Amino acid sequence: MDDHTDQTRKPRADAVRNRERVLEAAKLVFSAGGSEASLEAVAKRAGVGIGTLYRHFPTREALFEAVYRREVEQLSELAEQLKNAKDPVEALRRWLRSGVEFVATKKGMMAALALAVQSGSELHAFSFERLTKAIGSLLDRAVAAGEMRADISPEDLLRAFFGMCYVHDQPGWQATALRLLDVFVDGLRVPPPSKAKARSSKTTKPAKRKR
Amino acid sequence: MDDHTDQTRKPRADAVRNRERVLEAAKLVFSAGGSEASLEAVAKRAGVGIGTLYRHFPTREALFEAVYRREVEQLSELAEQLKNAKDPVEALRRWLRSGVEFVATKKGMMAALALAVQSGSELHAFSFERLTKAIGSLLDRAVAAGEMRADISPEDLLRAFFGMCYVHDQPGWQATALRLLDVFVDGLRVPPPSKAKARSSKTTKPAKRKR
DNA sequence: TTGTTAAACGGAGGGTGCCTCCGTATCTTC
């Protein structure tokens, strides 16, 4: 009778809950068992029937995408939180480290994503934009505070980040990536103007001994 | 009684033949149907039983690797042939174009390879070395002929090549890659010494109107 | 040639995962 001529019923509570559960389970199962884990395993872990899984995510790729999107969003939100941190440089550094972890726990997922991205790069565009924005906000703050050079764009930084993660061969890649990122961030720093010029490419940490 | 105490029988002719057939079929099937095509389809196309396929290549990855290796070798041999061409610059250009085609016909294969490479990068090392050598021989010849600048290493060139092929998103990527490679090769050229200095970073094509 | 034997062949079959379909259960709305 009233104003509900647009037929929008409230979505069913169980549907929302189940969708969430499946996503959570998928994240765990894919991260642990690689990207070609059984969907039935995901359903079981989520405590739902296989039919439910398929209703929410008609294809394996759809599920994949949803999981990935959500992780990208989490990384993005992390940036939002870190924006309130005291030290802007440290905030950026921490975000990057989280990014490495993100890549690390994904195991085969990255490769599978490359495959999924091929057909319909909308996902790629989305994540690129989102992460650029995230990294940009952190970068801007550090620049505005006069702690970092201003001639690096968020896109550059993001690409550098991915490039450093792309070692992915040796077992120690994670440590390598972290080291490279540290060096990179050091390189981005504007040396404190009152001090002597910082040595350019060394592992020396200027003043702050402790961290 | 003579010198065949080391028990090496001649390998059976049918075994050799079948192995070859499977490889050929796999190349076609994977290229056409993506990387997760059915192995049974491969066997059928090769005209052998599924058991035969599995005897020769115990896992999907093994088959994959064999196909890939062989293609890398073919690319490598192509370089060998092109070494005898008249114009060394044109030879290099042609090799690169073949490389694009190679990537193009592989469809999902590249992504699948990324996945396969993760566990045991021996294959990666092999192909990298092999392709570097191939590209290097062509490059060296052009440099020796005084037609190209000498400050680009084969590794650089190879990476540039892969980078340009890594566009892989838009439908027109292949054309893009070819264009980029052309520009790149042009950039590598030593300008004919009798001419005026080439403008440095512009899209202007110096003299040659036609191609 | 013919016989012997190691090697390779093919495909049946058991197992697993994919995905659809539909009777049943549950939630929202009135």
Added chain:
DNA sequence: GAAGATACGGAGGCACCCTCCGTTTAACAA
């Protein structure tokens, strides 16, 4: 509380994976 919409679960049909073994075939010796 009743009605109707919506979501649930899992049985079942299908495709593919991979192993196993009886049969076939090629290499070698005599």
